[in-house]
Amino acid sequence: MRMSKLVGRRIKEDPRDAQIISHKYIIRGGYARMVSAGIYSLLPLGSRICSKIETIIRDEMNSIEGQEVLMPVVLPRELWEESGRYKSVGEELLRFKDRNEKDMLLGMTHEEAVVHLIRSEVNSYKQLPIMVYQIQTKYRDEARPRAGLIRVREFTMKDAYSFHETQECLEAYYERAHKAYENIFRRIGMKNVVSIKSDSGMMGGKVSHEFMALSEAGEDTIFMSPCGNYKANKDIAVAAWKFTKETPKELEKVHTPSKETIEEVATFLGLKPENTGKAVFYIDCNENLIFAMIRGDFEVNETKLKNYLKSPSLRYANDDEIRRCGAVPGYASPLSLTNRSKLRIVVDRSVAESSNLVVGANEKDYHFKNFNLERDLTGTEITEIATVRAGDPCPLTGAPLEEKRGIEVGNIFQLGTKYSESMNCNYLDKNGKSHPMVMGCYGIGVGRSMASVIELSHDDYGPIWPMSIAPYQIHICALNIKEEAVKSTAEKLYANLQSKGIEVIFDDRGEKAGFMFNDADLIGVPFRVIISPKTLETNSVEFGIRGVKEKQMIPIEDLVTRFQSMISEELKKYQ
């Protein structure tokens, strides 16, 4: 490719809206342009990188017997009614009507579509297991797109779906998919990806893993043990908390004028937050009032609470709803509630296993000291709803957990029979008996992966692409191209490299050296060749590697073969 013809300009200044490095370089380097919030066009450079990522993904999917298919972006309402998700999924699902007033939607994930396909094509145990995958556009009507290509509304995703006779077969395949995912991220050059246990959320199913690119720009919080054996998303992370019980003291009502927050009450009484109990009120999907009680130094983990309550949605209760049970906001207490109908009191272990806590008195300006759950209250449900904090003890070793940020670049789920049962995706076993297929699903965000590579691999001048996904393999800069010797040498090298199948970008614009170097840095091609009157004096060219200071001179004679072998050497690192 000649730079003089390349579509997509480089920009000197950071775009106003960009906060994170990948967003800045994606715009400044001419990889993509925003069309609307969270909706981007890819320019040739970005398109080439994504294509290469997709090629690696295809290769690994094919190696675990995946068969590529292509399903529609636009889907009819009926299909999603079958799975129940037309109602259960919120506004993130973009719904619209076609010209005949028929309800349609934009696919945000393709379980329904793939089940529609497979249930009519596959009916016998003899055909199982199978896996199909696609690389297709998804649309999610995100409330708040952000961070360039990290969180967008429209994006390209590889999604794969496997179908099995049994859970055991799924589990075995799941392990193979996990391995294939590790291969993919290694081959893309993402050394910072870890797989962690996660919550399966709206997807349903039990076991799931997220592949997280560790990065400060990430939106997810991860807890890891120092040894690396325990890794989990904040949503489901657990810790080996130890609580100690003391001899219960007598319940005592104390005056706490205008002290409503945990911090205020604890300070006022000369205690620490861990000596208090905190009340948080929610409304679940059945309009039950949920009184969540937790020790004052913890936060309620809404994912854990949702899972415990089996309530897909949960929202904070407002003050009126809190008063419904006789609780007083700011001084709410599980004691002396006047109305316990449609009320569930869910108590965290931190409260159940501690003693003599300060809790509200359900009376303005008053609290109780020395609350002891088993002595003072009945009719509660005790479970674990606490959010892990940095430094909490690792559940495996007890070592303090470290908090990290991560970008979710992929995920895998053991779906089970959630979709096959609701949508009648069955097979006949040896005895002619019908069973729902056991499903797994496996996703990777392509554009998000590209952005994550920038977050991992860049310097002050631009991205540093791994050879496996770089938009080009060699970047030729011809300095002083008006000189015939430079021009002819560069043109000849460009043609020769291309004829050998090497992907080369050639800066033929005749710009100043510094100008071309800065552009080359933003394009981030790993190998750079400089041809100038100076290098031609010794009948050679200058060779450099992106991100490495040292340069070397290479004689012109054996350039093409040397570059061929250097590139294949470099590519081997990503096989």
Next chain:
RNA sequence: CGGGAUGUAGCGCAGCCUGGUUAGCGCGUUUGACUGGGGGUCAAAAGGUCGAGAGUUCGAAUCUCUCCAUCCCGACCA
């Protein structure tokens, strides 16, 4: 959906508070000349519904209201 910020040439910004010629600056673009190893110099040129609409006013980029868009924090989120 709640809180905050921003919107002026392709990009980045000044001007607005305190209304008043023809709306500026840098980068980029075009033409020419010089220059030639880290965004060079000089000269000339093109490029604007000042986010949109309404209002106040003799007069609005500037004041008021409504709306829209984008970003940040939160809520939400396979």
